[in-house]
Amino acid sequence: xxxxxxxxxxxxxxxxxxxxxxxxxxxxxxxxxxxxxxxxxxxxxxxxxxxxxxxxxxxxxxxxxxxxxxxxxxxxxxxxxxxxxxxxxxxxxxxxxxxxxxxxxxxxxxxxxxxxxxxxxxxxxxxxxxxxxxxxxxxxxxxxxxxxxxxx
Amino acid sequence: xxxxxxxxxxxxxxxxxxxxxxxxxxxxxxxxxxxxxxxxxxxxxxxxxxxxxxxxxxxxxxxxxxxxxxxxxxxxxxxxxxxxxxxxxxxxxxxxxxxxxxxxxxxxxxxxxxxxxxxxxxxxxxxxxxxxxxxxxxxxxxxxxxxxxxxx
DNA sequence: CCGAGTATCTCGCTGAACGAGATAATAGGC
DNA sequence: GCCTATTATCTCGTTCAGCGAGATACTCGG
Numbered sequence: 001x002x003x004x005x006x007x008x009x010x011x012x013x014x015x016x017x018x019x020x021x022x023x024x025x026x027x028x029x030x031x032x033x034x035x036x037x038x039x040x041x042x043x044x045x046x047x048x049x050x051x052x053x054x055x056x057x058x059x060x061x062x063x064x065x066x067x068x069x070x071x072x073x074x075x076x077x078x079x080x081x082x083x084x085x086x087x088x089x090x091x092x093x094x095x096x097x098x099x100x101x102x103x104x105x106x107x108x109x110x111x112x113x114x115x116x117x118x119x120x121x122x123x124x125x126x127x128x129x130x131x132x133x134x135x136x137x138x139x140x141x142x143x144x145x146x147x148x149x150x151x152x
Numbered sequence: 153x154x155x156x157x158x159x160x161x162x163x164x165x166x167x168x169x170x171x172x173x174x175x176x177x178x179x180x181x182x183x184x185x186x187x188x189x190x191x192x193x194x195x196x197x198x199x200x201x202x203x204x205x206x207x208x209x210x211x212x213x214x215x216x217x218x219x220x221x222x223x224x225x226x227x228x229x230x231x232x233x234x235x236x237x238x239x240x241x242x243x244x245x246x247x248x249x250x251x252x253x254x255x256x257x258x259x260x261x262x263x264x265x266x267x268x269x270x271x272x273x274x275x276x277x278x279x280x281x282x283x284x285x286x287x288x289x290x291x292x293x294x295x296x297x298x299x300x301x302x303x304x
Numbered sequence: 305c306c307g308a309g310t311a312t313c314t315c316g317c318t319g320a321a322c323g324a325g326a327t328a329a330t331a332g333g334c
Numbered sequence: 335g336c337c338t339a340t341t342a343t344c345t346c347g348t349t350c351a352g353c354g355a356g357a358t359a360c361t362c363g364g
Contacts, residue, residue, distance in 0.1 A: 006285065007274040013292040014273070015195075018170040020299035026219070035320070043167075060342060067178070072321045074344055079320095096329045096342045120298040121166070121291075122159040128287050133158065135284035136291050139276055140165040146272040147172035187351070212311060224352045226313055231351095248311040248360045 014143065028113045033083065040066055041076050042085060042110060045102040058091070059098045085109075166295065180265045185235065192218055193228050194237060194262060197254040210243070211250045237261075 029039045044065045048057045063073030077100055080086040085106035091097040125133065181191045196217045200209045215225030229252055232238040237258035243249040277285065 004274050007277040008270075010277055010285065010289055010292065011270055011273050013289060013296065014169075015173075017166075017292045017296040017299065018173050020296050021167075021170050022174070023219070024299045037320075058342080059344095067175070068320095069322060070343065071323080071345080075320070094330070094342085098343065117298055118160075118163055121163050121295055122156050124291055124294040125159040125162055128291075132284060132287035133162065135280050136288055137162055137165060139273075139280075139288050140162065140169045142276040143273055144165065144169040144172050146269055147169065147176045189351075210311080211313095220351095221353060222312065223314080223354080227351070246311085246361070250312065 024114075024117065028110075031113075032109065034079070037066060037068070037076055038079055038085075041080060042102065042106060045086065045100065046107060046110065049102065056091075056099050057101075059088075059100055062100055080106075176266075176269065180262075183265075184261065186231070189218060189220070189228055190231055190237075193232060194254065194258060197238065197252065198259060198262065201254065208243075208251050209253075211240075211252055214252055232258075 025039050026036055028034075029036050041062060044062060045057055049055050059073055059077055060070070062077070063070060066073070066076065068076065077086065077088065077098075081088060085103050087101045087103065089099045089101055091099050125136070128136070177191050178188055180186075181188050193214060196214060197209055201207050211225055211229055212222070214229070215222060218225070218228065220228065229238065229240065229250075233240060237255055239253045239255065241251045241253055243251050277288070280288070
């Protein structure tokens with residue numbers, strides 16, 4: 001069995017990076033009177049509207065993404081609505097559904113906090129050539145898929 | 153301002169990977185009757201004993217690493233002790249302190265669950281040459297430090 | 305050997321998330 | 335066009351992680 005010292009170092013780096021990113025999110029949460037779950041919800045909403053595929057997010061879909069049951073989902077949306085970060089809008093086509101819309105100021109709040117970190121990451125990436133970027137992309141894609149696929 | 157589409161794609165990949173890794177940990181937690189915090193505690197204990205620097209972990213140090221106050225720390229150690237994953241050992245040199253030792257079977261449990269994912273990551277990394285590995289290492293290091301340093 | 309300091313634990317409380325079930329709206333069979 | 339099954343969300347009551355305050359146990363310098 002070869003010794004994987006170099007590879008294991010990177011695996012631990014990845015874990016350390018995820019831990020720090022998690023703590024960074026937690027700082028954003030507590031600094032704005034939110035819970036980690038609320039931040040995850042905001043990020044999910046921003047993702048949905050950016051990737052545009054299905055720009056409108058229902059309460060149910062949001063809850064499923066966060067792994068919450070319906071009661072918990074209601075509570076998250078309540079908290080975010082109370083802080084003015086989202087609005088509940090009845091879907092006129094299917095009036096059973098409630099669309100959750102993110103407020104523009106919540107998006108700005110997020111950018112103000114996470115922007116510098118994202119900017120730093122982009123800056124780092126600009127220092128690499130095509131082949132190096134492909135390696136980073138390939139590794140992250142592989143890890144994401146391995147973690148996502150291992151749920152059986 | 154250049155358009156950073158390629159770089160932003162990687163930033164989002166990183167975030168997606170961290171989300172999936174977090175969900176993977178959560179699966180380990182709920183499958184073993186633990187809370188996410190308990191898993192973080194076990195990982196912190198394993199890290200400490202692996203990096204060896206200061207192999208013995210006190211209750212207080214563990215709580216600080218997890219960002220818990222003393223009451224919460226006591227509760228985490230209580231839960232892990234009840235499950236048999238850790239032992240409390242009074243430090244004979246300074247009898248105010250309680251050393252938290254991880255049980256060998258908890259380590260095995262962790263390896264059984266996270267081993268395949270780690271193995272897959274190592275496998276991915278084996279497909280890259282020195283320069284590509286350096287790029288991955290450099291990017292992860294930079295992101296970790298940027299996230300850790302941005303707490304002011 | 306006493307008082308200040310340090311490490312951990314106990315108690316009572318708040319609030320996130322859960323399970324069960326209520327409410328409201330839609331869709332399809334007849 | 336109505337009635338039933340289905341879907342989406344919300345309400346109620348409970349559990350339990352984590353917090354603040356303070357109690358307890360131990361150490362160490364003067």
